[in-house]
Amino acid sequence: MVDHRGYHTSKNLSTSRNRKSSFFSITLYVILIFALSIFTFILYSKDVLEDENKMPLFRVENSKPNQLLDYQLWQAPSNHGLHQCVKPTSKYKAVATWDRYMTVRSNGGLNQMRTGIADMVAVARIMNATLVIPQLDKSSFWQDTSTFSNIFDELHFIKYLQEDVRILKEVPKEIESLPRARKHFTSWSGVGYYEEMTALWKEYQVIHVAKSDSRLANNDLPLDIQRLRCRALYHGLRFSPSIENMGKKLVERLQSRAERYIALHLRYEKDMLSFTGCTYGLTDAESGELKIMRDKTSHWKVKNIDSKEQRVGGLCPLTPKEVGLFLKALGFPPSTLIYIAAGEIYGGDVHLSELTSRFPNIVFKEMLATPEELKSFSNHASQTAALDYVVSVESDIFIPSHSGNMARAVEGHRRFLGHRKTITPDRKGLVQLFDKLEAGLLDESSLPHLVKQLHKNRSGGPRRRGGAPPGIRGRTKLRMEESLYQNPYPECICKSEGANR
Numbered sequence: 001m002v003d004h005r006g007y008h009t010s011k012n013l014s015t016s017r018n019r020k021s022s023f024f025s026i027t028l029y030v031i032l033i034f035a036l037s038i039f040t041f042i043l044y045s046k047d048v049l050e051d052e053n054k055m056p057l058f059r060v061e062n063s064k065p066n067q068l069l070d071y072q073l074w075q076a077p078s079n080h081g082l083h084q085c086v087k088p089t090s091k092y093k094a095v096a097t098w099d100r101y102m103t104v105r106s107n108g109g110l111n112q113m114r115t116g117i118a119d120m121v122a123v124a125r126i127m128n129a130t131l132v133i134p135q136l137d138k139s140s141f142w143q144d145t146s147t148f149s150n151i152f153d154e155l156h157f158i159k160y161l162q163e164d165v166r167i168l169k170e171v172p173k174e175i176e177s178l179p180r181a182r183k184h185f186t187s188w189s190g191v192g193y194y195e196e197m198t199a200l201w202k203e204y205q206v207i208h209v210a211k212s213d214s215r216l217a218n219n220d221l222p223l224d225i226q227r228l229r230c231r232a233l234y235h236g237l238r239f240s241p242s243i244e245n246m247g248k249k250l251v252e253r254l255q256s257r258a259e260r261y262i263a264l265h266l267r268y269e270k271d272m273l274s275f276t277g278c279t280y281g282l283t284d285a286e287s288g289e290l291k292i293m294r295d296k297t298s299h300w301k302v303k304n305i306d307s308k309e310q311r312v313g314g315l316c317p318l319t320p321k322e323v324g325l326f327l328k329a330l331g332f333p334p335s336t337l338i339y340i341a342a343g344e345i346y347g348g349d350v351h352l353s354e355l356t357s358r359f360p361n362i363v364f365k366e367m368l369a370t371p372e373e374l375k376s377f378s379n380h381a382s383q384t385a386a387l388d389y390v391v392s393v394e395s396d397i398f399i400p401s402h403s404g405n406m407a408r409a410v411e412g413h414r415r416f417l418g419h420r421k422t423i424t425p426d427r428k429g430l431v432q433l434f435d436k437l438e439a440g441l442l443d444e445s446s447l448p449h450l451v452k453q454l455h456k457n458r459s460g461g462p463r464r465r466g467g468a469p470p471g472i473r474g475r476t477k478l479r480m481e482e483s484l485y486q487n488p489y490p491e492c493i494c495k496s497e498g499a500n501r
Helices: 005-074 110-126 154-160 191-202 223-236 241-257 270-276 284-296 307-312 320-330 349-356 381-393 405-416 427-438 444-454 474-480
Strands: 101-104 130-132 181-183 206-209 261-265 337-340 397-400
Touching: 101 110, 110 130, 110 191, 110 223, 110 381, 110 405, 154 223, 181 191, 191 206, 223 405, 241 261, 241 337, 241 381, 261 381, 261 405, 270 284, 307 427, 320 349, 320 427, 320 444, 381 405, 397 405, 427 444
Parallel strands: 101 130, 101 206, 181 206, 261 337, 261 397
Antiparallel strands: none
């Protein structure tokens, strides 16, 4: 008889062992899979985190060139520690009260009159005269009836300069009817000339000066006379409260629209184009209209002008289209806020659209102020020009399309205030580039580099005032010298301490 109990017992033990082994294997397999999953997850997560950490760094590196370009575009040039210095030297004597008087008829537009009045302050000082508040030009092209006090703060002018020259509102009644010496003082004269003119006091108690512009040389004058001219222009000739207040409002409204703005002196008015004979980009009808105006204006001596020659020589204002190409090449984005500091643009929107198509964010004073706010300034070209002057001086960047009286005056004032950025276009060089571009001889992608190279030293940084070109002598040399009021360095800008007033 076979005993099956041992067999069954052995079989049960074997089955039990097999089950335990199988369970252990499965458990181990599951653990391995779980561990592998965790390892894979950690490795993947690490890669993701590394990628995420890298991504911001990559974006920052991409943005740095843009930030740097933006900074360079708007950055003012270094002033190298220079500052305005207009305080008289120790040799400067207090003003004496002279019983002889100088009356003045200022001529030209706003800035021609401003610089002329500053000259007359210095001339009155040299000739030991009491200066009577100048009469402003009412018969020039602008036909502006404004008086001195309409444009300037008359009381401030008298008080600020009281230690330099005695100034009265009018000639005293008791000598009003006396004969007067009427003089056209020679342009760009020195101190010696005016000392000779003091001989007129032997016969006259009143001298009337028929023209005030450019009556003093720009160089080789005593330091105290040069600083007096700067004090008169930059401190004494403050605009009237109404102009100052409105100008401040315009600046504030511009700053509320954008962090920074360009003041563009777009000298593309009818009178400028007619006077210079510049007709590039105009129709035959427009060119004919400008010639008629030039022929009818008696005090414009040159009537026949070669427009192409003018433009190639860099003597024409940049057109709105050329200004747009210029700004784009410099790197300014289309969103740049641009204030147009100018009168009515010739041809209106037809020509202006060649600029606004590239830079649509363009504003005029009429877009920043209400008709009611501007009512008192309307029909007074010198007063509206004064508003443009204030906005231009306070702008982040000033760019003139032509080197006229306002362009030079604003540039000089911005230099005096610490060399604020002023980009003066090299019109002659730009015309050459634009003509090559138009002829297909230059690829537009090359334009930015060439334009930037052309203007790398034309941002209003410190430099000594320029003289006349080599080989020029006589009175032409005096006329060709850079104006003190365009660049008052070195007499009114220096590094010395205690030179301010």
